[in-house]
Structure formats: structure tokens, C-alpha cells
Amino acid sequence: MSGGDSYHYGDNIHGDNVNMYGGTGNTGIVKQQSxxxxxxxxxxxxxxxxxxxxxxxxxxxxxxxxxxxxxxxxxxxxxxxxxxxxxxxxxxxxxxxxxxxxxxxxxxxxxxxxx
The missing domain is CATH 1.20.1440 (de novo design (two linked rop proteins))
Structure with a gap:
């Protein structure tokens, strides 16, 4: 991912949410229970x-x-x-x-x- 890229993923069923704002090597997910x-x-x-x-x-x-x-x-x-x-x-x-x-x-x- 290049420095200016921005991504969002949301899962309304499981409550998972991922936000990535630029940078490299970004990993991780916020896991939440419904x-x-x-x-x-x-x-x-x-x-x-x-x-x-x-x-x-x-x-x-x-x-x-x-x-x-x-x-x-x-x-x-x-x-x-x-x-x-x-x-x-x-x-x-x-x-x-x-x-x-x-x-x-x-x-x-x-x-x-x-x-």
C-alpha cells in the first residue's frame, strides 16, 4: 500500500472493523463480538x-x-x-x-x- 492509500473494511454481521491509512506492512483487525x-x-x-x-x-x-x-x-x-x-x-x-x-x-x- 502506498503512503496515500486508505482502506476500510466493515463486517456488520460479526462487528469486525479494519481501517488502514497509508504506510506499509499494516496488519491487524479489531475483532468484536456481536x-x-x-x-x-x-x-x-x-x-x-x-x-x-x-x-x-x-x-x-x-x-x-x-x-x-x-x-x-x-x-x-x-x-x-x-x-x-x-x-x-x-x-x-x-x-x-x-x-x-x-x-x-x-x-x-x-x-x-x-x-
Missing amino acids: PALREATEELVRLLGELRGAVAPGSAQVIDDSLPVIASGATPPQDRHRALIAMATIAATVGALGQPVAEAVNKVLGLMGAL
Whole structure:
């Protein structure tokens, strides 16, 4: 890009925004969560808090380890995806009790574009 060039890219679905004003070697993107993704994630975190008390200690530890990864909008998508799959697996092992968590995981994955 030459010194006077200016570029803008905006993604209304995911909230991403890139502005570049001249220079060379510009890299980077401002990643933002959509309000729908933020709300779905908050609901999932709430449901995981409820589920945590109903699972074996090993599964509770996996939930504890995964919560910060799921809740952080700054987490790399592949790490967040792995944590969400782990939560879906735990939810599946507890049957009907885990169904709301499984549905919430699927909603978050769908909003992330990972389904």
C-alpha cells in the first residue's frame, strides 16, 4: 500500500472493523463480538454454572478450566471452539439435565459461524 492509500473494511454481521491509512506492512483487525453472540455466551456461562454442581469432580474441573476461554471475547476462535465442544460433551453425558447447555453451546457455535 502506498503512503496515500486508505482502506476500510466493515463486517456488520460479526462487528469486525479494519481501517488502514497509508504506510506499509499494516496488519491487524479489531475483532468484536456481536450483541447476539455476547448474550448467548452469557447465557451459556450461567447454565454452565448451574450444571457444574451436578457433574463429577473431573467434569466440574473441565468446566472451571473452560469458562474463562468461553467467556473471553479475546480468546482465539479455535481455543473457544475446543472449549465449547468440551462443554457439549459434558452436557451430553448428563442427559436431560445437560440439554439446555447443549442447546446453548450450539447457539454460540452457530453465532460464531462454527457449525
